[in-house]
Amino acid sequence: MGKTVTRINKKKKILIRIGSLRHGGAEKVLVTFLKNLPENKYEIDLLLNLKSGKYLKDVPSWVSVYHLHKGEMITTNKPWEIPVKAFRRSYEELLKLFPKALYKFILKKQHYDIELIANHRLLEEVLKSPIKTSKKVVWVHNDLFSISEYTTKKLSNFFKADKIWVISEKIKSGFEKLATTREDREKLIRIYNPIDSQEIIKKSEEDINFTFTKEKNEKIFVAVGTVFPQKGFDRLIKMHKRLLQEGYKHKIYIVGDGYDFKNIHALVKSLNLDDTVKMVGYQENPYPFFKNADYFILSSRYEGYPTVLFEALTLKKPIIATDVSGVSEILQEGKLGKIVENSKEGIYTGMKQFLTQPEITQKYIQEMNDKELPFTLENAVSRLTTILDNL
Incomplete structure (x- = not known):
């Protein structure tokens, strides 16, 4: 008699790397995906450079979390903080030089099917992985083509990965122009950020x-x-004053x-705007602020794919947004919100129009009520699992 062979579908083993889980778009997107991926299909290790952040508590229990450092991010250069910053940096550089040590002593793993970096700044780390059989994936959340430090040569290095995930058509188009072969172009995959509309609406009621x-x-x-210079809060405040x-x-x-919080706060003070500008800092739940405001404004100098616009759309807030990556795509070429020139003058013009022509904002509200958000949580997760399964 022949032997009966039982086939066992093994879970895919995935290593995901990111700097930390502090508040930020890339961090939020990653954790939202982790919360909604099927546990029975994947075995996921999450490696953080710094074990900190608001989203840490939201990581599912079945995901194994590893770290290089504990504690909070250091954003200043106070004398007593410099040694800690120097140690952290040196430790990370050492692990880049000897990556086998990371996998042997921290991760204690010798095999992954996929190694994914959810922060493009970790490109060198994933390319130096000692696991040669894994698929190397870099997830690009920012429009790197708008950042001066990313030269053509530096951007071309991304094609050393097996796949490049991008979050907007604009970013994809930028990489397509750099691609020199069909193989390079086939590495590019458009990933849709997940939007949990029901959670946003529920939290906005608090x-x-x-x-x-x-x-x-x-x-x-x-x-x-x-509050980084990228977000353009300085020019928003100056146009508010004007x-x-x-x-x-x-x-x-x-x-x-x-x-950049202290610098922006100092600008508010210097322009005597304490009565008209409130900097409320980090909020565990920002959605009531959306709901209780009349308009949402995005003053960014550059973005990747500003998911925050979907949050504003979910709560039916008329939007003004500078013309950065992802905005035209999300706002459907201006049907769902006001797209302005990426400048102080553009911000000024958009705000003035909303303040003087309320009928325009009503038109946007009507459009929002008539449209269904294109990238639902279910669709985004379904697409991601399909992509992971085909790697």
């Missing part, structure tokens, strides 16, 4: 201390994001934290 005293017919803008000087009353909430 009470907050919305501290502004709002005068009759006075409008409030809300801007949400990590509009106030011209007699257009309005107020602004800035929700978020980051290494």
